[in-house]
Amino acid sequence: MxxxxxxxxxxxxxxxxxxxxxxxxxxxxxxxxxxxxxxxxxxxxxxxxxxxxVSPAAGQVTFRAFYEQWSQHQLWETGTREGFDLVVKQAGFTDMPLGKIKRSHVEVWVKAMDTRKFAPQTIRNRLGWAGTIFRAAIADQHLAVDPSAGVRTPRLAPKSERMTIPTADEVRTLLEHSPAWFKPMIALGAFAGLRIGEVNGLQGSDVDFLRRTIKVNRQVQRRSNLPLEIRAPKYQSFRTISAPAGLLEILSQHMEQVGLYGDDGWFMPGRDGGPAWPRSVDYHWTRTREAAGLATKFHSLRHFYASGLIAAGCDVVTVQHALGHKSASVTLNVYSHLWETSEDTTRAAAQGLMDAVLSSGEDSLRTQGTS
Incomplete structure (x- = not known):
């Protein structure tokens, strides 16, 4: 007391x-x-x-000093660590004692990013990373409250406006303008929803032509000047995808005409018996879409695949498993606008009732006319 x-x-x-x-x-x-x-x-x-x-001494630890100590014990992938590192490098409060950082300091940082024309989603991501660090400091009793809580970020455009889904004609054009050896990259993105690093990590043994399945067991990444990384898929999303016959035919032709690379049988040829380097994949993807006269991002092929599943009536869990999302809520957060709403269902049901009633009436009138 x-x-x-x-x-x-x-x-x-x-x-x-x-x-x-x-x-x-x-x-x-x-x-x-x-x-x-x-x-x-x-x-x-x-x-x-x-x-x-929170003891007075604990609150005197700077944001940067706490992060450098805390981050050493986190089980992060390279990309995640780089995201957190950006916050510590760019935020204006990183050398302030944790106990002195106020919400206004965080708001000044968010405003500065907006002034520099950072994308709203980028600002939201970085604010989220800062919040994670603040909450970790609270858990370690260096801080009493999270000064980033409630800080507003620039408004995001509706998902329907932010998401670009290529048309079937555009995907066909991409395939037509792709070099023969690069076709699996586009096909696996558009017809199996693989991320670009997952396609790069695909080996011949991952494709089961008898069962018509493709296993996603790894991805290939390279960040900054670090060596090539072959690691588990994002969010540990190991999965088995039911592959359409047309996609399996493209992969079969690739194996016969181009062949697999290295002792591990990589679909995308690299160097020294390994998979293709991400920079090389990005280069050939850019050349292919430019030859097709399109500005499509590779990730949009994944949206194309997801939209096709949804249009065919697949439920949320089916789409989640096919895309390798860590939860159904992630799938809904990204694609909820593509599913029919309750209003659409109600409208269609009511129209069905009308069609049944009116068609019965027409049949009755035709019967009366012939009697």
Missing amino acids: ASIDRRSLKSGVTWRVRWRDEDGKQNAKHFPRKVDAQRFKTSVETDLHTGRY
Whole structure:
């Protein structure tokens, strides 16, 4: 428990609040007014009781210093770590003590990113990473509240406007303008929904022509100047995809006419017996879409595949498993606008009732006319 005592100093009377923290260390703070001391005493006792107490010394650790210590123990992929590193490099509050960072400091940072014309989703992602660090500091009792909570970001356009889905004609054009050895890259994106790194990680043994399935067991990534990485799919999304006959035919022709590369049988040829380097894949993808006269991103082929599944009546869980999303909520968050709404279902049902009634009436009138 905390206590208050009156102290007379040369500078005047002060009120001292003393308390022991969770480690038994005694702390003290002085106030010129008793009412302020009483308010602080109540706050300290409440924080100690609820487990939200942050010692004055812990709050002096800077954002950067906490991140450098905390990040060493996180099980992150390279891309995730780079995202967090960007926050620490660019945010204006990273060298401030955690206990001194206010919501206004975070808002200034968000405003600066907006002024520099960062995409709204980029700003939202970076604010989310900063929030993760703040919440980790709270869990380690360096901070009492998250100063990024409630900070507004620029408005995102509706998903229907942000998402570009190529047409069937555009996908066909891409295939027509693709070099023969590169066709599986486009086909696996458009007709199996594989991410670009997953296509690059595909081996001949992953394709089962008898069962008509494709296993996604790995992806290939390379970040900055780091070596090539062959690792598990994003979000550990190992999955088996039911492949259409046409896609299997493209893969079969590739194996016969182009062949697989290296001892592991990579579909995309690289160097030294390994898979293609991501930079090389990006280069050939750019050349292919430019030859086709399109500005399509490779990830849009994944949207094309998802939209086809949804249009064919596949449910959320089926689409989730096919795309390798970590949860059905992720699938809904990305593609909910492509599913029929309850209004669409109601409208179609009502139209069905009308068609049944009116068609029956027409049959009745024709019967009467012939009697």
